[in-house]
Amino acid sequence: MTQPSLRPPTMADVARRAGVSHQTVSRVLGDHPNVRDGTRAKVLNAIGELGYRPNSSARALVTRRTRTLGVVASNTTLYGPGSTLFALEEAALAKGYLVSTVSLRKLTVQTLSEALDRLIEGGVDGLLTIVPQLSATAALTELPHPFPVVTVGSGIAAEIPCVTVDQHRGAHMATGHLLAAGHRTVWHVAGPEDWQDAQGRTAGWRATLEAAGIEPPEPLTGDWSPRSGYLAGQELVGRAGRELTAVFVANDQMALGVLRALREAGLGTPQDVAVVGFDDIPESEFFAPPLTTIRQDFTEVGRRSIALLLDRVEGRDSSGTPRIVIEPQLIVRTSSSPPSP
Amino acid sequence: MTQPSLRPPTMADVARRAGVSHQTVSRVLGDHPNVRDGTRAKVLNAIGELGYRPNSSARALVTRRTRTLGVVASNTTLYGPGSTLFALEEAALAKGYLVSTVSLRKLTVQTLSEALDRLIEGGVDGLLTIVPQLSATAALTELPHPFPVVTVGSGIAAEIPCVTVDQHRGAHMATGHLLAAGHRTVWHVAGPEDWQDAQGRTAGWRATLEAAGIEPPEPLTGDWSPRSGYLAGQELVGRAGRELTAVFVANDQMALGVLRALREAGLGTPQDVAVVGFDDIPESEFFAPPLTTIRQDFTEVGRRSIALLLDRVEGRDSSGTPRIVIEPQLIVRTSSSPPSP
DNA sequence: CCGAGGATTGTTAGCGCTCACAATGACCCT
DNA sequence: AGGGTCATTGTGAGCGCTAACAATCCTCGG
Numbered sequence: 001m002t003q004p005s006l007r008p009p010t011m012a013d014v015a016r017r018a019g020v021s022h023q024t025v026s027r028v029l030g031d032h033p034n035v036r037d038g039t040r041a042k043v044l045n046a047i048g049e050l051g052y053r054p055n056s057s058a059r060a061l062v063t064r065r066t067r068t069l070g071v072v073a074s075n076t077t078l079y080g081p082g083s084t085l086f087a088l089e090e091a092a093l094a095k096g097y098l099v100s101t102v103s104l105r106k107l108t109v110q111t112l113s114e115a116l117d118r119l120i121e122g123g124v125d126g127l128l129t130i131v132p133q134l135s136a137t138a139a140l141t142e143l144p145h146p147f148p149v150v151t152v153g154s155g156i157a158a159e160i161p162c163v164t165v166d167q168h169r170g171a172h173m174a175t176g177h178l179l180a181a182g183h184r185t186v187w188h189v190a191g192p193e194d195w196q197d198a199q200g201r202t203a204g205w206r207a208t209l210e211a212a213g214i215e216p217p218e219p220l221t222g223d224w225s226p227r228s229g230y231l232a233g234q235e236l237v238g239r240a241g242r243e244l245t246a247v248f249v250a251n252d253q254m255a256l257g258v259l260r261a262l263r264e265a266g267l268g269t270p271q272d273v274a275v276v277g278f279d280d281i282p283e284s285e286f287f288a289p290p291l292t293t294i295r296q297d298f299t300e301v302g303r304r305s306i307a308l309l310l311d312r313v314e315g316r317d318s319s320g321t322p323r324i325v326i327e328p329q330l331i332v333r334t335s336s337s338p339p340s341p
Numbered sequence: 342m343t344q345p346s347l348r349p350p351t352m353a354d355v356a357r358r359a360g361v362s363h364q365t366v367s368r369v370l371g372d373h374p375n376v377r378d379g380t381r382a383k384v385l386n387a388i389g390e391l392g393y394r395p396n397s398s399a400r401a402l403v404t405r406r407t408r409t410l411g412v413v414a415s416n417t418t419l420y421g422p423g424s425t426l427f428a429l430e431e432a433a434l435a436k437g438y439l440v441s442t443v444s445l446r447k448l449t450v451q452t453l454s455e456a457l458d459r460l461i462e463g464g465v466d467g468l469l470t471i472v473p474q475l476s477a478t479a480a481l482t483e484l485p486h487p488f489p490v491v492t493v494g495s496g497i498a499a500e501i502p503c504v505t506v507d508q509h510r511g512a513h514m515a516t517g518h519l520l521a522a523g524h525r526t527v528w529h530v531a532g533p534e535d536w537q538d539a540q541g542r543t544a545g546w547r548a549t550l551e552a553a554g555i556e557p558p559e560p561l562t563g564d565w566s567p568r569s570g571y572l573a574g575q576e577l578v579g580r581a582g583r584e585l586t587a588v589f590v591a592n593d594q595m596a597l598g599v600l601r602a603l604r605e606a607g608l609g610t611p612q613d614v615a616v617v618g619f620d621d622i623p624e625s626e627f628f629a630p631p632l633t634t635i636r637q638d639f640t641e642v643g644r645r646s647i648a649l650l651l652d653r654v655e656g657r658d659s660s661g662t663p664r665i666v667i668e669p670q671l672i673v674r675t676s677s678s679p680p681s682p
Numbered sequence: 683c684c685g686a687g688g689a690t691t692g693t694t695a696g697c698g699c700t701c702a703c704a705a706t707g708a709c710c711c712t
Numbered sequence: 713a714g715g716g717t718c719a720t721t722g723t724g725a726g727c728g729c730t731a732a733c734a735a736t737c738c739t740c741g742g
Contacts, residue, residue, distance in 0.1 A: 010727090010728055010729090011728065011729065012728080020691075020692090021691065021692045021693080022692095022728090022729080023691075023692065023693080023730080023731095024690085024691060024692080026729070026730060026731095027690095027691085030730085033689095034688095034689055034690055034691085035690075035691085036689085036690065036691090039690080039691085053461065053462060054462070054728085054729080055402070055464070055727085055728050055729070056407075056462060056463055056464035057398050057399075057401035057402040057407060057464055057727085057728080057729090058398075058402050058697090058727070058728035058729040058730090059728080059729055059730075060398035060401075060697095060729090061396070061398040061399050061402050061697050061698065061699085061727090061728080061729070061730095062696080062697045062728085062729055062730045062731080063697090063729085063730070063731095064697080066397075066398060067463070068441065068463065076423065076426075076427055077420075077423055077424060077427060077623075079418075082417065082418055082423055083418060085417075086417055086418060086444050089442060089443065089444050090444065090446065093443060093459070098441045098443075098459065098460070098463040099441060099442060099443075100409065100439045100440060100441045100442075101430060101440060101441075101442055102430065102434060102439075102440075103427050103430050103431065105431065118434070118439065119439070120394065121394060121395070121397060122397055122408070122409065122439040123396070123397035123398055225623060226623065226624050226626065226627035227626065227627065229627075230627055253623070253624060256624060256627055257627050259629075260627055260629055263629060282418075282566060282567065282594070283567050283594060283597060283624065285567065285568065286567035286568065286570075286571055286597055286598050286601055288600075288601055288604060288629055351697095351698055351699085352698065352699065353698080361721075361722090362721065362722045362723080363698090363699080363700095363722090364700080364701095364721075364722065364723080365720085365721060365722080367699070367700060367701095368720095368721085371700085374719095375718095375719055375720055375721085376720075376721085377719085377720065377721090380720080380721085395698085395699080396697085396698050396699070398697085398698080398699090399697070399698035399699040399700090399727090400698080400699055400700075401699090401727095402697090402698080402699070402700095402727050402728065402729085403698090403699055403700045403701075403726080403727050404699085404700070404701095404727090405727080
């Protein structure tokens with residue numbers, strides 16, 4: 001920090017000051033084995049004195065690696081995508097990568113495509129997408145071919161590796177739990193049809209009922225919001241009447257709306273109607289009543305996704321099209337206690 | 342896309358194919374005026390045929406600009422920070438910048454410092470922090486001096502420009518609203534003492550009561566979570582008894598907990614106790630009862646923050662230490678209807 | 683005490699791009 | 713017709729770094 005130069009110090013400056021060649025400085029920075037301790041110390045010293053920081057662009061230019069990963073996410077204010085993004089970032093950082101994110105307010109093939117473009121243009125080494133809407137995944141196939149991509153939580157897209165929580169299984173747990181408690185049938189408030197997760201949950205619910213010899217009632221559809229859950233709840237009360245004793249709601253926010261609708265209809269939870277949600281958002285425990293739900297391990301999702309992507313980025317393995325599936329977990333709370341006989 | 346070469350095409354390849362010099366290609370890309378239409382077309386054509394993409398590292402190396410901004414955020418699963426991050430990203434993108442994010446699970450001077458370091462090392466042009474905890478802001482002063490930084494929503498740090506929503510004013514709106522409805526006093530469940538926002542809200546609440554000639558009762562403190570709100574609610578019921586008719590809770594999540602505690606204590610909202618929250622999370626409208634709260638315009642926060650930062654990054658203006666303050670808005674719902682006389 | 687062979691350090695080329703400047707061409711005025 | 717001017721295009725250098733190779737220095741065994 002001796003001279004307040006205009007230009008930040010370069011590797012050559014460090015070399016000069018340490019009395020070595022710039023290449024030796026590079027070796028010290030790169031942790032090469034063949035550098036004498038004394039030399040290393042001199043270099044480290046000079047680096048400290050000069051306040052030197054390696055220039056990442058210069059390095060990236062020659063190594064052809066930016067050590068940055070791109071993430072496209074659709075609706076990060078939603079619990080699932082938000083948590084996934086957070087986990088991805090954490091995992092990437094742990095591996096020495098930075099993450100550039102583009103969050104989309106509106107997800108279409110068009111916007112997704114643009115986002116991917118900007119990220120690639122920005123020089124990312126690999127791409128992750130948190131894009132649960134199936135309709136948009138088409139954009140993924142248009143990538144310059146050998147570009148490393150992993151989709152997180154939206155596993156359908158053609159030949160792209162993906163990591164996802166087993167939605168079908170989660171729905172099965174929820175529905176099975178309700179059935180085991182003695183309910184004759186389980187109604188369902190689904191998420192938007194276009195969402196991979198919503199489809200999986202609905203399919204899991206349906207399959208579970210059918211396996212139990214029960215004809216699944218027509219599911220209602222919401223948009224993940226509490227409001228839509230509220231409307232669905234009202235609809236359900238009107239449509240099912242006394243038959244309504246158990247509902248599996250595709251996420252916790254909508255379950256909150258359902259709970260309110262039930263309450264307003266004079267129905268008690270769980271005495272009259274049992275409710276199970278999905279996600280285990282932090283608030284669920286404090287709903288009235290506390291909500292039984294399905295928890296997803298996003299940290300694990302993040303770790304596995306990054307590992308998978310880095311295999312490709314760092315050229316370790318890019319054979320096949322792996323699909324990693326992670327198990328969800330049932331969290332039982334008051335909203336699903338067995339009905340009074 | 343004619344030849345599936347190993348190396349991606351470079352500007353020189355494009356130039357050769359278009360029969361011009363690499364500099365002309367650069368001009369076309371940079372939208373320079375003095376390029377004949379025919380030439381531009383040839384170049385554009387060659388670019389398309391080759392599937393050429395400019396190399397951002399090479400460009401960054403010479404321009405000394407990466408067109409990437411760094412954001413350090415503390416707890417993005419919380420509504421406020423999460424929304425801020427989203428808004429920042431959107432605003433940056435609109436200005437042609439990418440955003441690299443580091444989300445901290447645990448915020449300390451240490452972790453903040455590391456995060457800033459990694460971001461700078463990664464080559465960002467400027468830095469934004471969403472770091473509401475005052476205790477950590479010290480790390481900001483250790484930056485290599487003329488590095489452009491803007492803090493978002495945590496305005497205390499020494500000479501660093503900042504953008505924030507007026508928490509004091511929001512709390513004043515909430516408290517004043519309750520007072521105007523006829524309540525004799527307003528209790529307060531505060532956020533963590535270390536948080537800038539929490540302090541502002543508490544101060545605003547206190548000032549409003551004092552201005553009305555009311556001695557503020559001792560506030561309770563939570564950690565933003567519904568659980569802590571629930572505990573605070575129970576405590577409040579025990580401590581205040583019949584005196585408890587109005588509560589201003591420092592965020593909506595905690596307000597949810599308070600609502601539950603009140604309900605469990607046999608107190609009706611708003612008949613017995615009126616409640617006002619802060620944030621206007623999407624769920625608030627569906628709480629039982631729907632929650633009166635204070636809404637913050639994060640989109641505006643994002644726009645202003647990015648504008649401020651880019652002024653510095655792009656060397657337009659870096660005089661002074663601006664503090665931009667944005668007005669919040671009171672959203673009245675059922676939870677704060679006037680008490681029955 | 684010498685040379686083999688490993689350890690350590692230096693030298694030389696670019697990576698792909700933009701900047702500053704030089705060169706060329708087109709056009710107009712006198 | 714000649715020279716000045718602007719529009720358009722080309723040339724050369726170098727941003728800061730790493731990779732490959734060349735050069736030097738040791739350390740020993742014989």
